[in-house]
């Protein structure tokens with residue numbers, strides 16, 4: 758089964774007013790929204806990871822507080838939400854594999870091909886794509902729907918992903934037509 762994995766597209770990261778906004782990240786929102794709708798239309802489950810931090814999260818020693826449970830910034834932009842077929846996986850660390858729900862969910866969905874997009878390329882997207890490759894699954898990355906804080910670091914992650922057997926793919930539709 759193919760699955761789409763939408764990484765951390767949350768208000769605190771992708772909107773200029775967000776607590777840990779990555780400049781320019783808002784450009785991925787229409788693409789992520791269109792990918793999620795495309796998946797729903799084609800019966801492809803969408804796994805959406807979200808940071809859901811407690812106020813004393815370990816990450817806040819490194820990063821400003823963000824994505825605290827029950828705050829607006831922790832929510833996903835409405836355009837990226839689906840009425841059905843979307844599995845929200847909450848995590849308190851960068852890595853989606855830190856969620857105890859994630860691998861059992863992949864297994865339950867019989868996911869053997871994972872197409873990944875979201876933010877940020879050199880942090881949470883990196884953990885997801887390299888971790889998924891290590892599980893032996895086929896992994897695709899929608900490079901038009903990811904965003905890096907540091908473009909050079911993002912490019913290095915993409916190169917590492919390809920060297921490890923990952924595939925870079927274009928959006929499966931013309932955005933204007935969706």
Ligand SMILES: [Zn+2]
Nearest residue numbers: 808816824850
């Ligand atoms: Zn976080």
